[in-house]
Ligand SMILES: Cc1cc2nc3c(=O)[nH]c(=O)nc-3n(C[C@H](O)[C@H](O)[C@H](O)COP(=O)(O)OP(=O)(O)OC[C@H]3O[C@@H](n4cnc5c(N)ncnc54)[C@H](O)[C@@H]3O)c2cc1C
């Protein structure tokens with residue numbers, strides 16, 4: 001069942017997307033046959049994997065994928081992938097083919113270069129292929145070309161503004177998104193630089209540079225590539241809170257800049273959160289790489305059912321809905337809350353007791369015979385730590401007093 | 402900065418219960434899912450479980466309903482121990498998922514279905530029998546744009562699930578969810594109407610789907626079978642389900658059989674307060690073809706099973722039944738066509754089991770469409786007549802009857818498209 005619902009229609013940079021879900025630049029968009037299946041499955045559009053003018057071959061190292069576990073599955077995925085091995089001419093040809101086959105889908109291409117001429121000729125080639133949108137990778141954790149070696153373009157305000165300007169000059173009316181990294185000291189300044197350069201928006205944001213781990217049996221870093229490793233780009237569930245913050249900051253402080261949200265969206269619930277903090281659509285990579293294109297059916301029906309339940313008319317009305325409630329710490333209301341044990345739900349595990357004893361305020365005492373915690377209303381400050389330990393939903397409750 | 406922070410006046414969507422969340426999280430979302438292949442109705446099991454996991458329960462319910470028009474009934478009594486669950490890959494890690502329970506839970510979140518209207522108003526197909534097979538065929542025809550009408554001999558539609566399966570296993574409320582769905586999408590069921598000869602309907606309809614099940618009970622063929630107090634299984638179950646047997650308080654009940662139906666009969670008798678319920682079975686426990694869940698339920702109700710015991714005659718005091726004359730059996734080394742060892746009477750081992758009521762549950766037959774050949778694709782030797790369910794396959798299950806209904810609907814659609822030309 002592929003869902004088309006008027007509620008899901010998402011206007012984005014002049015396009016009418018059938019739903020807000022876009023395949024982000026990744027292996028899922030690097031082969032024509034794979035990309036085609038993605039669009040067939042019901043995705044509203046895609047960003048073809050980043051390409052360049054480079055004539056030398058892209059020198060990949062394998063294995064390139066890794067992950068780290070959380071409680072109940074993969075918490076984060078790491079990759080040491082590089083850009084596409086396909087040359088811009090090949091990618092431009094795919095744009096033509098996909099546009100012909102899927103005229104109503106958003107077909108975007110991602111580019112990366114190291115010179116003004118490079119960026120601009122990439123744009124010119126894609127323009128002649130009638131691409132819908134250009135995304136510029138200013139944030140690849142491997143091999144990005146920044147101000148200084150080893151630094152990503154989007155880690156420098158001046159480089160971002162300058163290069164984004166070159167791209168927009170060549171693109172003219174063609175919409176341009178700059179794909180940024182969350183790993184900067186001032187995300188607002190970067191977004192403002194994109195806006196100043198005249199670009200339409202940002203893709204916020206790319207993977208987060210990370211060291212995926214050390215294998216304890218060999219003491220070699222992960223992923224093990226012939227005994228050595230390098231830093232990975234971290235994606236998936238672990239980076240969702242970072243993405244939400246990045247998107248919210250830009251939405252709150254850089255009005256008018258379009259945001260394509262990306263990073264850690266695994267299901268429709270995550271997408272609701274992303275849209276609620278101001279993203280105009282949701283790009284997805286890790287969830288598709290792990291679970292396949294068909295998750296689009298749960299994404300679309302889940303979001304649609306949710307909007308219906310919440311009496312929100314459309315995706316458009318959801319965008320930015322939670323932003324008014326993000327405030328600076330000093331303007332948060334000071335309220336008096338206390339934790340309470342919900343007796344009928346307590347199973348007597350004592351986890352809250354340990355947490356408050358050693359990480360809270362020694363506000364919980366333990367009745368050993370009854371196996372029940374009891375919370376002192378005078379000692380409890382309402383920090384909420386104990387609630388994080390609850391084995392049963394709702395066995396502890398914060399209440400205003 | 403001044404803040405205006407009213408709580409958003411909207412309710413979060415319903416969270417699945419803790420069990421459901423953790424059970425659903427165990428699903429491996431296998432490719433080419435073996436569970437789905439083992440489901441006769443081909444419910445997209447990993448896909449609906451993913452949606453259960455994300456809290457998208459209504460979509461999960463939609464997926465189940467689309468694949469299985471008897472979603473609520475199967476969610477309640479489908480023998481998962483012979484279908485989906487037996488193939489769960491997860492069993493190789495720890496234990497199989499409780500698929501039917503997830504299915505049943507998701508089904509509770511189904512939204513109200515609307516009438517499916519067609520340009521074509523005429524009812525082109527007649528369906529005989531409003532059991533699982535007939536209902537499922539009518540639903541599939543309707544969703545494909547062909548209207549049908551269902552003729553049902555009984556007062557209440559729903560076939561065996563609604564009329565015979567004990568209420569304590571399958572409450573009316575579950576069956577009604579499915580019957581309401583059928584009614585809501587605009588399918589007419591005409592009850593209290595016996596169709597004697599399906600071929601007659603071909604004058605009025607382009608095609609006829611016959612799914613009349615197995616309404617007759619096999620007879621023992623031993624002396625005394627007409628004695629008052631000797632009851633066929635379906636009659637007993639139907640009366641019990643309809644609430645027409647107030648109580649069996651203090652009565653001694655003997656059930657003769659050995660299949661699932663005999664266990665339902667025995668359980669129902671125990672449920673009605675019988676002083677003693679004995680199930681007589683002519684072979685041994687290994688030969689008994691029953692579902693574990695049924696056997697456990699019967700044992701839990703105190704049903705005693707006498708294995709290697711065959712009835713010889715029903716004994717009466719002239720008016721009423723007093724007991725069942727039995728003989729002990731032993732198993733030969735030879736096996737029958739079902740692969741089970743054949744029982745042989747032990748000489749001079751006759752004895753009488755005291756009984757006020759004897760219920761005969763040794764299988765069911767149809768007596769319908771006798772001279773008609775049934776093809777594997779569920780068409781028949783009479784063009785325009787299609788079949789399915791227990792009538793076609795013998796004693797089967799609800800989900801298999803549903804699968805037959807779906808499969809036949811495909812064939813019927815092809816057929817009426819040709820006839821329509
Ligand atoms: C006691 C019992 C317990 C069972 N328990 C389970 C279980 O737990 N799980 C499971 O999966 N399966 C179970 N089964 C099997 C299951 O009920 C059947 O396989 C299933 O109902 C077959 O569906 P059907 O549509 O072919 O026939 P039926 O359900 O028998 O429906 C046939 C319908 O046709 C009607 N009819 C018959 N003749 C005519 C006529 N001439 N004109 C008009 N209408 C007519 C009948 O009244 C009936 O409503 C059980 C069966 C029995 C008997």
Ligand SMILES: Cc1cc2nc3c(=O)[nH]c(=O)nc-3n(C[C@H](O)[C@H](O)[C@H](O)COP(=O)(O)O)c2cc1C
Pocket residue numbers: 024025026027049050078079081082083084110137179205206207235236237239262263264265283284285286287
């Ligand atoms: C293996 C792999 C390759 C990727 N290649 C690219 C790329 O070529 N260009 C790019 O802009 N982003 C690339 N990405 C980043 C994704 O597009 C996306 O920004 C990131 O994975 C975060 O989203 P997610 O959490 O939904 O995966 C890649 C990600 C992965 C996992």
Ligand code: SF4
Pocket residue numbers: none
């Ligand atoms: S995912 Fe495919 S390409 Fe990658 S290692 Fe496994 S089999 Fe090979």
